[in-house]
Amino acid sequence: MAPITPATPATPTAQAARWIDRLLQQLPELVAELAPGRPAPAHRLAAPPSTGHGTAPIRVHVSDALRDITDGVFELEEAVCDRLGLPRPHRASVPERLRRIAALLDGIAADPVLAAHVRDESRRLARRCARALGDTETVVRVSGRCPRCDSVSLRDFPERGAVLCVNPGCPAGPERRQGRDEAVPGALAAREVGVAPATVRKWVQLGRLQVAGRAGRARLFRLEDVFAAERAARSGSRGRGDSGDAP
Structure with missing residues (x-):
């Protein structure tokens, strides 16, 4: 879709902060969706039925989304630290990595190219999470x-x-x-x-x-x-x- 005009002007890092916050809020629910036999909430889209013989549905779309988000957050933090000349980040959970990226947003803002990348990637990951949960975007x-x-x-x-x-x-x-x-x-x-x-x-x-x-x-x-x-x-x-x- 082609952008016509921004509804509310915001800096790339301010937008990134919102997407990171949204991802932090929805990640626990996405992880919970993998729990065997857990019924999907009424406001979510139903997961595809299992074609296997187990008693619990195999929610492959959720597993794929989690893998994509995990890899994306890892690569994003690596890129941020490399661009800012920081030491390579130590191992941590996805939420912790997201919080560390958010803590670096003030420094990221000084690099327009990096700020745009962090905004775009955090937006992509947040939307990936939302789609896996069955959320639809407000229009x-x-x-x-x-x-x-x-x-x-x-x-x-x-x-x-x-x-x-x-x-x-x-x-x-x-x-x-x-x-x-x-x-x-x-x-x-x-x-x-x-x-x-x-x-x-x-x-x-x-x-x-x-x-x-x-x-x-x-x-x-x-x-x-x-x-x-x-x-x-x-x-x-x-x-x-x-x-x-x-x-």
Whole structure:
């Protein structure tokens, strides 16, 4: 996703501190998820069922996440100490390593390259932990249009401190192309562009929007096509001088 404008300006080390704190809070829960026979909390996504013959489910996704986080924290602390000219850190638990990195943030702030790396890596690890626990990121719709693709596709991601364009067809960068084939039901497509489901059906009837597939009886649409249809409807309404289909 392409950043449009930060919602709340913050230094890289301040952002890193928040991600480290979040990771410290969620790590114990992730470790507890490995306990044999432990039921998943109601607000979490269920773990994949075990295909083995044991009595306890094998939560491979949790184990993989813990391994990734452990290796990531170890490598991050090593990189920080090497960059700051500090002795190689002694062995410690992941939480202890995270606290040691947090204690070095004032020194890290003096090196913009290192500060950005610590922020990005702590964010990646915190999100890795959250995904393994089944957490979803808070997303808030923003009024107005993306200045790059002119779609009603701006969303506020409070945890990232940024407003991003979620249109898969936005030309903001090459990474945007990877989500272009994602198809969503008509009701979700309508909600994404802020119109009634009947308007989406009308766009199909008028030839402005193509059906990308079906899930049972429900028609599916590519988000990129939905945003394009909304722009076309708005442009047509301007030409006629009325409100038409546009939201």
